[in-house]
Amino acid sequence: MKTACRVAASVAASVSILAGCSGQPADGQTVTGMLVRVGGPAAQSGPPPPLPLPGTIVARNAAGQQFTATAGNDGRFELSLPPGRYRLTGHSPQVWVNNQQELCSAQEAIQVTKRRPLRKIWVICSIS
Numbered sequence: 001m002k003t004a005c006r007v008a009a010s011v012a013a014s015v016s017i018l019a020g021c022s023g024q025p026a027d028g029q030t031v032t033g034m035l036v037r038v039g040g041p042a043a044q045s046g047p048p049p050p051l052p053l054p055g056t057i058v059a060r061n062a063a064g065q066q067f068t069a070t071a072g073n074d075g076r077f078e079l080s081l082p083p084g085r086y087r088l089t090g091h092s093p094q095v096w097v098n099n100q101q102e103l104c105s106a107q108e109a110i111q112v113t114k115r116r117p118l119r120k121i122w123v124i125c126s127i128s
Contacts, residue, residue: 029112031059031079033121035071035090035104040127050122052076055092055104057123061085077123081112090123102127 035057036050052075060066061084071077071090088106095102104125110118
């Protein structure tokens, strides 16, 4: 009987350890969006539409924790974040100003909760 209890306890511990390694933060939420370039030379029809960019996205909270994601050629990214308030920034190898990669950012900080995922967050590289 003692052996069966030890095995059951060992299995339960293993399951809880694996649950913590799932890639999703405990009680976290998914944030999806796009890294885009806006601005540039205007045409007769007006400013060019936003252009999706490949690059890196960084979500940073007030405690200094940071989480990173990669945006593919389509500009799309996905982050799994624990609840809290985050500033999103990014950069792309396709956007340079004065021989430095331009720092891109979301217009506002985001608030991550347990209740629902955040979608369509734009991290914007604004050029003139």
